[in-house]
Amino acid sequence: MSVEQDRFLQVVWAVARERGYRCYLSGPDVVTLSGPATFTLVLGDVRRAAASCPIEEWAMLVADRIDTHVITIETDTEYPLDYTDFTVMQYLVRTRLYGTTSAGVDGVRRMVATGLVQRVLIDHVHTVTHVTYDMLAHWPVTESELFALAERNVRADGGVDITRDAFDIPMAKGLPPIALLTGPEYLTAHARWLGDHPVTGRAGAVLIMPSKEWMYVYPVTGVEVIQSITVLADLAALHTDDPWPINSSVYWWRDGALDLAATTHREGHTVVIQPAEAFHRHTATLDDPDAASERG
Incomplete structure (x- = not known):
């Protein structure tokens, strides 16, 4: 698609010119800007962000991305980092x-x-x-x-914010609220030590990380976790077009380790869920704490 056919690229071109830059497409959705400095912009994430806001806000998003690159270049020039130190x-x-x-x-x-x-x-x-x-x-x-x-x-x-919501999803009816973790730039790393946050149950937790900015967590305490997998899969589907995507899989946190609980994908308006075999076997023990402990 040419610049003339792509309204978002037209905004990129206009904002770049306002800041004294010439630009050209140097790859699939990659723009090189040259002027006071020369650098490239990968547009995938900012295009995703633009898709969820009014057109009149696109210029602000693009300007923020360009200005961030310029500030970084200026900082690296004035205070260069020695990566060997x-x-x-x-x-x-x-x-x-x-x-x-x-x-x-x-x-x-x-x-x-x-x-x-x-x-x-x-x-x-x-x-x-x-x-x-x-x-x-x-x-x-x-x-x-x-x-x-x-x-x-x-x-x-630190800096993790935790909110709880039942969400307006039919399959969520009857389930305790799901915890939504947001906040820090490196939020997804907290999935490694999820037990430090008040969001897990006696058998751990199931969670999704559809993008770097969102983590939804449900405590695993009994067989109702099977229902929660469907809710989490539906929530993941709502984030398909988010910036900085990760994936739509459901993971199982237990004793400091992450394992796949289920893969999910959309087919039209339907969310298809494929449980992982190990997690599927484990759900049979969830109403029997002794059996769950013996089988690990």
């Missing part, structure tokens, strides 16, 4: 969870569950940089120590 980097590393389809291959990462990876980032306040294995080779820590440090930094940041 671990005495500084140790305070800047953070971590976040990503869907495997969007995580890429370059950077320190580990699988935490089917369809879910954890990556280590350097926080630049306005943007982030993925930690690469080349960076790690210059640091006096192992990969596992780096993940532990990044998690400690995220936990120390």
Whole structure:
């Protein structure tokens, strides 16, 4: 689609010109701007954000994205970071969870569950940089120590907001409220230590992370968790077009570990749910605490 046919790109072009930049398409939904500085914008997430707001707000969204890049470039120029200096980097590393389809291959990462990876980032306040294995080779820590440090930094940041709502979903009728976790930039990392938050049950919790900004959690206490899986799948479907997507799968947190509970996808107006075999077997023990304990 050309710029003339794409109204959102027309807004990007107009905002860029106002700031003294020329721009051109340099890839699928990738724009290169040249002027006071030269940089690229990947438009996927900002386009998703624009889809959920009035057209008259698009220019503000685009301007914010361009200004963020400019501020980052200016900051990096005036106060350049030495990525080999671990005495500084140790305070800047953070971590976040990503869907495997969007995580890429370059950077320190580990699988935490089917369809879910954890990556280590350097926080630049306005943007982030993925930690690469080349960076790690210059640091006096192992990969596992780096993940532990990044998690400690995220936990120390805190800032998780928890609200509870029954939601206007038919299958939610009769269920206790589902907890919605929002707030910090690295929210999804909190899924690793979910038990520190008052949102789990005796058998853990099931949760979705449809994007980096949202986490819905239901405590696992009995077989009603099967009903909650359907509610969570419906909620995930509502976030399909959110910026910074992760995936629509339902995960099971138990004893500090994440496992796949179910995969979900939309077929027309229907949400299709495929429970994971291990979780399906476990639900048979949920009304028998002794059996659940014996089988783990």
